[in-house]
Amino acid sequence: MSATSDALVAHGVSRRFGPRTVVREVSLALADGDCLALFGPNGAGKTTLLRLLGGLLRPHGGTVTLHGHTLPGDADTRRLLGVVSHKSMLYDALTVRENVTFAAECQGVRDVRSAVDRVLDLLLVRDREHQPVRALSRGLQQRVSVARALVHGPRLVLCDEPYTGLDDVGARALTGALRALKAAGATVVLITHNLSEGLELATHAAIMRDGRFVHEAGRPTDGFDLPSFAAHYRALIAGGE
């Protein structure tokens, strides 16, 4: 998988946990505005790969670079990152606004108030801004979590099953936010088990199993073939490959 002007590059990345190798020499290159949808069965190594791509884990082999800087990198490099996970990464005793404001301040955003207002509007949670996170439903918490990750306008957005718990409204808001970021030139890596959600935004797609990419597909012009990709995925999940 390669792109012409690379924003995110992983070269031969591997990671072990004890004796078990969870990610095996994975390589990828994504340009600004690209979106990689990553599929695979549970335990395939997707989340570990995502954490490696975000510099949250150090690889035991290979390198990950973001706009030419090796991750985890310095403060300016880390500021390019936004991470969304199925865990909310929020403080449940704080309100929606306090959580997103804290994230914006940690990212060094200058005009915190307007950045927070904008992202709360984008994710349709402005009306809940003064409620503590623990009082929200799972889906609303996930929207706030996305707002937290996007408040500083990241250039690389790593999403680990971000649609978990979202209703239709929340899912559409998330897709809209990711699409806007992509259009603004951000790179997106998206882990999901839902083919239609994943491929709606994807310019690239890959299926992971046993820590490796076992099937990859590029842009539509390069032969991105949804039915064929879906067939591969279903065959893998069914244990047919």
Place this chain on the structure above:
Amino acid sequence: MSTGYRSPSFLRDSWRIARKDLRIEFRTRSGFLSASVFALLSVAIFRFSWDPTAVRSLDLAPGVLWVIFTFSGLLGLNRSFGVEHADRAMDALLASPVSREAIFAGKALGNLVFVLGVQALALPTVALFFGLPLGPGWLAVVAVAVLAAIGLVAVGTLFSAIASNTRLAEMLLPMLALPFFVPVLIPAAQATAAMLAERPLADAVPWLKILGAFDIVFVAACTVAFPFTLEE
């Protein structure tokens, strides 16, 4: 989404993290409440098991104070990184421009305020229950308590970060931290005894020097070691 960014600032980031932790503690009050109840119950138990005809209150009080400070402080330290791991908020912090050292300093500052809060409650309670004279020596005792709290919090924050990555965090933290508390607790208890007895300041100075030296060593060593505790 914003385009203007500030450069990271160690002091600003540390304060922001401490303020966030204190706000969470103020909202939930779970840590302070349990530490306060523990402190008050401990004072009561020590008081009613004390035989004033066998041991003078001035001899017993320093030990009582430091047992209470130590274990009630541990209750707060246990929670310090628990709030970061509950929903993996730590990942968001680590992926942000905030330095690891600022995270440590912020956590330690929040813990210091917590421990000082518990001390502020326990100190007059012990004085009341044990009938200690409230002379000028008490200001010096407060100063010793603050000085010792710095060392205890530095070590406790580091080991709280280590322990919170395990399933046995609440059991592991005391096992890891208590041996490292000893170099702080011995001079603190000795200096407290000298102050309460209103002995000349010169009697306490050697202990205060040891306490200060361990504070410096622990704060520096724990700040340097902290980023390594975050590696998985």
